[in-house]
Amino acid sequence: MPGPVRTRMMPVAEDASVTQLELFFDLVIVFAFTMVTDFAAHETTAVNLLRALLILAMLWWSWIGYSWLGNVVKADEGIARVAMFVAMGAAFIIALTIPESFHDLPGGWYGPLVFVIAYLAVRLIHLTVFWMASTEDAQLRRQVIRWAAGSLSVASVLLVVGALTTGTAQLVLWLAALVWDMGWTFFAGNEWRLYSASHFAERYGLIVIIALGESIVSIGVGVAGLPISWAITVGSMLGLAVAGLLWWAYFDVAALVVEHAMHRAGGERRIQIARNCYTFWHFPMIAGIVAMALGSKKVLSYVGGAQGHSLSDQLHGIPLFALYGGVVTYLIALVGFRHYATGTVLAPRLLAAAVLLALLPLASMAPALAALGMLCAVLLALIVFEVVRYAQPRDLIRHGLD
Known part of the structure; x- marks a missing residue:
């Protein structure tokens, strides 16, 4: 008879290697990198280059969370596997909306807001799985709470408000969200786990x-x-x-x-x-x-x-x-x-x-x-x-x- 289906998360061993699912996830992110290159090449101005750099930084910041998560729980086991696939879908939508992240195209949904919603979805999935992974680890739970309370909460508001504006205001608000997010992460403590x-x-x-x-x-x-x-x-x-x-x-x-x-x-x-x-x-x-x-x-x-x-x-x-x-x-x-x-x-x-x-x-x-x-x-x-x-x-x- 087949064994029971694993639904719980499994910790990462000290000698672990990168899983195939993590590589699959990375390919979606790198497709987004390709879209950033095309975005920058479409209009070779200093302002557009700054926009492209900002988008790239947001992609990076969404990816690094999963690099830390994949070092705590195995990405291809249990609920973590499902979460990875859902996050991949959201990341793919981010990539598809990069061309209209700052200039909405006629017809369809409002591009900048879809971009932000997909980005926040990737971040919230990461936070949710990390929260679940820290259930029996008080130190990690404290770190997750401290990081989420100051980082994602403030950044989310700035990103959504920025998506509803245009031009310089949008660029400044999104840049402020990213700077806050990175800065808070730097000062939020060193109680993360690295197995x-x-x-x-x-x-x-x-x-x-x-x-x-x-x-x-x-x-x-x-x-x-x-x-x-x-x-x-x-x-x-x-x-x-x-x-x-x-x-x-x-x-x-x-x-x-x-x-x-x-x-x-x-x-x-x-x-x-x-x-x-x-x-x-x-x-x-x-x-x-x-x-x-x-x-x-x-x-x-x-x-x-x-x-x-x-x-x-x-x-x-x-x-x-x-x-x-x-x-x-x-x-x-x-x-x-x-x-x-x-x-x-x-x-x-x-x-x-x-x-x-x-x-x-x-x-x-x-x-x-x-x-x-x-x-x-x-x-x-x-x-x-x-x-x-x-x-x-x-x-x-x-x-x-x-």
Whole structure:
């Protein structure tokens, strides 16, 4: 006879790995990241870039809650599994309404309000499951109450009121909601639970990989339907190389070092590393990847001759800032990520970021393909230098560190 159906939540083991359901959930979130890239590309102005960044931050803030939840209860067991699927549905609606999150389209429901309702649904599902998970854990229950009382309550009001306004008022109210939410989370205490450091680090590493994959998809979409040429081939390879080098900068050593530091830490220090290194420092990494994807997409459309562009056209304004600024943001975030956990400052990465900023005037005068090539060259020089300069400690971290 078949065994009883599990309806209760199951705790996460110390050696747990990311579940397939969590990966499925992440794919929906990354689809939303793709929609953010398209949203930013539709109108390349500073205001629209700020709107896109705000939407991305809201998506991130809804996702990180499930990264913490999945480290307390198994995401694919019992009621948690049902909650994950319902949250996925709400997240998919968020993604679909991104194009009209600030400008309602004629016909249908009012886009900005649907966006907010779906966002709050994702957050409330997370809160409900966390509440249920803390039934027999007084410390976790106190933390959940303290966080929810000050964070979601205030943010919800600001988001709904903002959805019912337009223009600058909407942007300011939504930005205020996000700043309040993040700020309250930072100061709301360190009594969260983190049962598996390896699961937590793996979850964030996978979202970085998927985001980098989204950047490659954006490159492909940018040249879809255009006849293949040497310029498109070279541009595509350069874009792929940039994504690969960003992967190397994260996974070769940095991710391992911080994960080991979180393993060794205990009590509040482990929670602080998880919150600051992963919840907070990973957001500028994701934002940098999305911005880089926007810039790469524009480069490929230029070299492919889309919309009247030619191979000699330069990359200006927001697309150039997104391409170079996205990589600079990513590198600085990696420095902060490792510094908080270990106290080490990665000077070569700060230098590479400074070089990229110094190259911006030259990149703006060069053809778009050359600008992408210079970016790739700086990243390649950084990685080669680190591999040679830090060969021995790198080998110890990758192969000889417990």
